[in-house]
Structures are given as C-alpha cells and as structure tokens.
Amino acid sequence: MILKKPIVIKEKKLVINMVCAVSCSEENEQSDLFSNTMAVLLQSNIDYNHEVIEYDPKIHTFAFERNLIHDIDRAMVDDELYVLYQPKVCSNTKMIFGVEALLRWKHPVHGVISPGIFIPVLEENGKMHEVTDWLINHVCRQIMFWMNGGNEAFKVAINIPGSYFTSPQLMEMLKQSISKYEIESKYLELEITETSVIDQIENAIRAVSVFKEFGCTVALDDFGTGVSSLSYLKRLPISTLKIDKSFVDDVPQSEKDSAIMKAIISLGHSLKLKVVIEGVETEDQMNFLSQNFENPIIQGYYYSKPLNAVEVVEWVKAFETQSVAVS
Ligand code: C2E
C-alpha cells in the first residue's frame, strides 16, 4: 500500500511498480523454487502492478531459464562465469590433498547464481559441454599462473557432467589445454557422479582407464546417494571416493549414520582408494572422523569455504605455516 503512493524526493515524484513473486513446492522439489519465482518476474508480456503473484506453470513460461541459455555464451567471454576453489585437507598430516573447482555465475541482472540453479538448466539444454571446455581451459591457465607465480601447484578437481565424460571431445580438450599452458596431467582430477556412471558403465570403465593412462586421476562424487553398486565399484579404475555430505550431517549424533560412514570409509580403504569426506562443518564431526580413521581427507566449511584463486593460495600458506608451528 505504501509503495503505491509516489515517493517524493527533492520535489520529484518517484513512482514504483512492485510485484512480489511466490512459488510453493513439495519438499523434494526445492530446486525449482528460485527459477519458478524468476519465471514470474521475467514474464515480459504481463504487466503486474502492486500484486503478489503465485507461480502458475500454465502462465509463467521459463523466461528465466531461456535467459540463462541465451546469456551463457556472453558469460564465458566476459568472465561473468568464474571459479572458486575449495581445499581438501588430509586432516592428521595437515597436507593439502588438492582443491575442487566450483563454478559461479555473476549475472548482470540476477546477481550471483548458484551452480545448483544454472547447471541443471544448462545441462538440460545441451550447454554444459561448452561450459566444461571453458572450465578446463580456465583451470589449466590458473595452474600455470600459480606455478609461474612461484607457488606450489595443487591438484585441481573438475566436475564433469555424465553426458560428457565418455565423449572423445573431452579428451581432446584436456590434451589441448594441458599442452597450451604447459602443465602436467597429474594436476587434474576429474569428478564424475555415480548416477551418471551407472547408465553407461562399460563406456565409463573404458573412459576412466583412458584418463588414468593419460595421467589424470578420476574421483567418484556424491558416493552413497545413487545405486552404490559394489560390482561396478570393483571394476571402475578410479582413485578417489567422495562421500556425500548427507552422510556426515548427523554424525556423530546418529548412530546409524556414524556406522554407515565407518563402513563406507573402510570399504574405500580396502579397495585402496583415497576417501574424501565432503561437507564437514563442525568440531564434533572432525573429532569423530579423526578418532576413527588414520588420516581422513576432509573437504568442508570446517576448514574453508570455496575461495578465489588468490585467496586459496594465501589460505594454504597460512594453513601450512600454522601446522608446522603446532607440530
Ligand atoms: P558437488 O560437486 O558435490 O560440490 C560440493 C558442494 O558442496 C559445493 O557446492 C560446495 O561449496 C559445497 N560444500 C562444501 N563443503 C560444504 C560444507 O561444509 N557445508 C555446506 N553446506 N556445503 C559445502 P556448490 O559450489 O554450490 O556446488 C553445488 C553443485 O553444483 C556441486 O556439487 C556440483 O554438482 C555442481 N557444480 C559446481 N561447479 C560445477 C562445475 O564446474 N561443473 C559441473 N558439472 N558441476 C558443478
């Protein structure tokens, strides 16, 4: 009501049109909430004025998604797309195991959009292969910058969409970027999710072997959230297992989750795999993991949120200095 009246600033009248978009959803469909409200706001052919509008799929087509698909090419050229790096730490030896590259998009209209929003849209519309190529080039260039700046290079993990993992183009792109920036393949790890592997298991086994031969390690991401079939785990020549955050959330309070966590870590170790535990946030979780495992590899806010390329180097230096001082 207040906003309906013009606001007077220095004798000039300012008229504001307001619309409030609302989207409701079942608990398990939360990922659509943001894009549905954006679809209301971006419906260019309807002029809402001082109204509260609930998202209606019959009226509000996905203008937001169309915008993202349209804007992604510009985002790659203009560096609206950027990369953050989250450290993975071997918690007892205090060594840095590597970092994971995580995409962000600073959109001129929508602000910083989370990858959980824009990646599924780009994936559904066949744009993630190009974006992954952009990311590989960006990460290899960054590794070169780190090395040229006299810093130790980290192994950087790149998330690869399932649909791209078995494509020959991915190998071409890796070879090109590695040779362009004169870095070594051992600095790259490819992360694939178990759900994407299971649909094309024979091709995936072949692809993992080829990448391994080339010198890039492969990690199986979000382990435990999909089918977690032991028969394919035995056959895939991966080097790292990443345990999904959902298993650590209620550790150590939940006896069942603690037992599952112990079982998955033991399984990984007995298969001679490195095991990374994702999403560790609290001291209690860390104590549980350190007490039960010799040298758990931790990626989580307990150590650090994802950082930009400059911050991550400073973080690692500070962490290593602190660790030396303590030991
Ligand atoms: P993911 O691959 O499982 O990445 C880990 C996510 O967990 C990241 O979210 C990271 O910021 C978050 N995380 C790490 N530690 C903690 C913690 O202690 N607490 C909490 N609450 N969160 C933590 P982010 O960056 O929002 O990425 C979400 C997902 O988007 C990723 O999940 C991945 O599936 C996808 N993604 C991100 N970057 C890329 C990319 O470059 N390519 C592809 N294909 N997917 C990407």
Ligand code: CA
């Ligand atoms: Ca990942």
Ligand code: CA
């Ligand atoms: Ca994950």
